[in-house]
Amino acid sequence: MPASSDPDVRSTPAPGTARGFSFALESGADGLTLHAHHHPDFRPIRCDWTAPDIRRRVAGGRRQLLARAIGLHKQADLSVLDATAGLGRDGYVLAALGASVTMLERQPLFAALLADAHARAADQADHAAVAARIEVVAGDAASFMRDTTRRWDVVHLDPMYPHRGKQALPQKEMQILRELTDGDPDADALLAPALAVAQRRVVVKRPSHAPFLAGRPPNFQLDGSQARYDIYLPT
Numbered sequence: 168m169p170a171s172s173d174p175d176v177r178s179t180p181a182p183g184t185a186r187g188f189s190f191a192l193e194s195g196a197d198g199l200t201l202h203a204h205h206h207p208d209f210r211p212i213r214c215d216w217t218a219p220d221i222r223r224r225v226a227g228g229r230r231q232l233l234a235r236a237i238g239l240h241k242q243a244d245l246s247v248l249d250a251t252a253g254l255g256r257d258g259y260v261l262a263a264l265g266a267s268v269t270m271l272e273r274q275p276l277f278a279a280l281l282a283d284a285h286a287r288a289a290d291q292a293d294h295a296a297v298a299a300r301i302e303v304v305a306g307d308a309a310s311f312m313r314d315t316t317r318r319w320d321v322v323h324l325d326p327m328y329p330h331r332g333k334q335a336l337p338q339k340e341m342q343i344l345r346e347l348t349d350g351d352p353d354a355d356a357l358l359a360p361a362l363a364v365a366q367r368r369v370v371v372k373r374p375s376h377a378p379f380l381a382g383r384p385p386n387f388q389l390d391g392s393q394a395r396y397d398i399y400l401p402t
């Protein structure tokens with residue numbers, strides 16, 4: 168069934184509208200969809216944790232790179248703060264592999280998509296147990312992590328990285344993410360507060376060529392074909 172033609176109640180001007188696009192959430196039978204008006208080749212975005220690509224990632228198990236970076240290959244029931252949750256794909260994979268995951272997202276449109284995906288997963292027999300290990304929070308990670316009374320085993324950071332001219336064009340979805348997040352220019356400020364609330368490690372996903380977050384060398388790294396994980400141990 169198509170999304171409701173009703174101009175959505177949550178239609179919201181968002182960061183990134185400066186380039187002449189405006190974004191809106193529309194509600195339909197399959198949940199919320201993010202639309203961009205006047206965007207030449209925009210593909211509407213849904214947050215669907217039941218999609219085949221996520222299922223394939225979950226099937227990759229606890230020895231895949233992300234899971235090893237987090238430490239799930241040694242202990243599955245870790246608590247993880249996914250402080251830059253985006254559309255929750257990494258966070259959902261981690262929860263499906265056994266972690267309890269707090270997904271934190273400051274972009275209000277993405278936070279709404281996350282909350283919607285969470286509610287739909289909780290209603291599906293195959294996903295309810297995983298959804299029960301997920302908490303979705305809308306807000307800014309730097310302020311959220313200032314409260315050090317709550318701590319997690321691991322904090323995962325995957326901020327946007329500014330696009331470089333010589334790279335291949337990123338996927339459309341990535342372009343939209345960049346437009347809506349302005350490329351997360353303040354990401355360096357997340358490392359110190361993350362180290363204050365992480366009991367075991369902070370895991371930072373970076374493109375292979377990217378400098379260290381906040382210019383700080385990690386304690387160790389795991390390298391993948393397109394990205395690397397920089398791992399910081401709290402002192």
Ligand SMILES: C[S@@+](CC[C@H](N)C(=O)[O-])C[C@H]1O[C@@H](n2cnc3c(N)ncnc32)[C@H](O)[C@@H]1O
Nearest residue numbers: 251252253254255256257272273274307308325
């Ligand atoms: C590259 S995306 C993350 C993708 C995510 N790992 C996934 O699997 O879908 C980065 C996200 O981090 C969010 N973000 C960046 N800085 C943030 C902050 N200080 N607080 C909360 N969210 C933040 C951005 O809004 C963006 O949605």
